[in-house]
Amino acid sequence: MSIEGALRYYLGTGIGKGVLRFERLRNEWRLRHRAPKTSSPFSPPLSTSPWLKELISRHYLTGRYADAHRKVAWVTSGAPVEFLKALGYYLLYPENHGAVCGIRRRGEELCQAAEEAGYSRDICSYARTDLGSLLSGRTPVGRLPKPDLLLCCTNICQTVLFWYRVLAAHFRVPLVIIDTPFIYSTAPAHAVDFVQRQLELGVETAERVAGRSIDPAELERVTRRSREAVELWMRVLERARHVPAPITAFDEFIHMGPIVEMRGDRATVDYYRALLATLDLRIARGTGALKQERIRLIWDNLPIWYRMRGLSELLARHGATLVASTYTNAWGELAALIDPSDPMRSAARVYLHPILNRGTGHKLDTIQRLATDYAAHGVILHSDRSCKPYSVGQMDQRERLSARGIPALLLEADHNDPRAFADEQAENRIQAFLEMIPS
Amino acid sequence: MSTLERLQSIAQNPARVAERWKADGGKVLGYRCLYLPEEIIWAAGMLPYPLYGTPEPVGLADAYFQSCTCEFIRNLFDHALSDRLAFLDGLALSNTCDVVRRLYDMWSRHVPATPVYLVNNPQKLLGEANRDYFMEELRRFRARMEEIAGREITDDGLRDAIALHNRTRALLRELYALREQDPPPLTGAEALEICMAVTVLPADHADGLLTELLAELRGRQVEPSDGPRILVTGSMLDHPALIRMVEEEGGVVVIDDLCNTSRTFWHRVEDDPDPLTALYRFLNSRALCACMHPVEARIEHVLELVDTYRVDAAIDFNLKYCHPFLYEAPLLKERLEAEDIPVTVLEVGHDLSGHGQLRTRIQAFIEMVSV
Ligand code: SF4
């Protein structure tokens, strides 16, 4: 890491941050002063939205220059990252980058680039988006920093193991794998020991790559902030239990960026605190995210990134919205397991328990609980062609939910590859489903 | 009937072996895949029975698994739902891919008559960081097998089972060594059927047949062929049709690297005073499947096969929707091509559909590598 690199890093991020702050202030001003569209079924955007945009853009801006001055790790979304944060790594989440590409409608083109290089169309569209971006050098965020280290935790799927070793072969950098045994009920002690042991080995590798050793006090601080952020996130989600819901899962899909990518940062805690206050204000005023909320739905699985707006508008036309999702919930439900006074043990436990590392029965229970807690009228199960651990079991879940009086729709799509989504058909099915719901 | 023909007829209807074993009063324990030791099942007095599918379109399982999931697994689940596996006293699965994990879920809910158990093996093999964990998983598996069998598994029983299965593995290695010859005395399609038969037979019975078979093949006269020597790789290929097709088009399939053939017997269990430790080391060294890590070990293994069997070209039969192998295909292809071994990657359906098109591609590939 040279002086020139440091200069580039501080200059680049410094100027960029100034620009982003200016944009945020301008956007905030506009939000406050522009008259809301009366024809829209939605309330005006959440007043913290410009802040969120600044936060996420700043993250990618830092990423652009990061490899000139800092160690960079590419990590999976379910990975225990606290120790990397404590070692000063800049973290890039290929899955989130994939989502950004999806939202900006670049998913298809990047998937195709990967397919041309021999990757099957049947593998996860996040992986294809990422590999396509890598091989073609194209990304909507300007530039991705090269990793010094890869961290892959199989607690979301095994796909990431297969995907990350392609990355390891490409970048020729150390790959730390946290191999998490599957959990059907709760984790047995030998599984927790095993994950902890791997974490300890992972720390050694990360220290070697960073050329410094971890400061236990810093690790504890990061873990504490992680927990704080996760708790706040859970409270944000729970605000949607209120009728009408002040925030929808569509909003949450965007607002979850920091909890995934910047968990453990001070800024994330600050942001969610502000968001919570905004929601409380909405509740106090009786403002819902939807002006006329009639049907409340639960969403299962990843969002369909490239059709978020279309779907939310379609639902809104029927007075329907998503009030909770198993996906956004996954980032909050484990808060109680995080213990800052014993970061390694608690990380081992926490990172064994994500919804995707557990049996389908657990997911069914979660959906049912959400349906009750959020006073939902029905469930949309997004059958995501890409994501087997999330999707296999949904047909069964649909039957069981219906048997318990909760109408459920299986919606076939893919989270990042629009070629697997038939607009008209989906629209008809959703419409028919909504008409069937008594409210 | 020659020994070869007997084995082939078993491969064509493996369930008969299980049914006969049952008729004699034994218990049958089905399993998939490579990362649980059949020795433990055998030492419990049960028949370890690897599940094979049949080349049919998926039926009942389509109500439980989306159509973009592994056809092999859906086919097995079809068998279970249509009572074709009613002879099983239990099913043991190893932790290989996302779909197998979900098969565990679906099986425990919808096939309650057959208890299912998951050996939650680590996926990162080699090195001993996983030792305490994996050993505990094996202890639990042993206890569960004792429960199902209703009898204790002794260390001596395990040692005997290890010795017995090592003998079978050694005989299969001998059989495969014959394929190094030019021309090999058996075809690739025959080798696949032999492997399938041997894996379902009781090991003590298989040994006798294999010994006879080896004698039979050593005396066999085969026509020389100038076709390219082909390596076949992939995940599961539980039907000889594709390999036969390669051979009909002039390829000489000299070695296969599949979940149901050479991967099952390539390694042997090394001696250790504690038989469970011996089994742990055995499984932990078996980094031969794309589900496992490090994948480099697997690729090195394929490169070694290329050397030993003087392979001219490789065909990667990628079972449709089989993720582990789909991700690996470009890596493997690159490595083999760097060694001047041409590779074709063919996505194949488990139900043998679309074979006309496959034949054309295989034909073109064989032609290309023959010049
Ligand atoms: S979408 Fe599913 S398969 Fe793809 S990386 Fe995420 S968890 Fe894994």
Ligand code: SF4
């Ligand atoms: S590894 Fe491949 S063939 Fe085997 S069960 Fe999984 S998807 Fe199917």
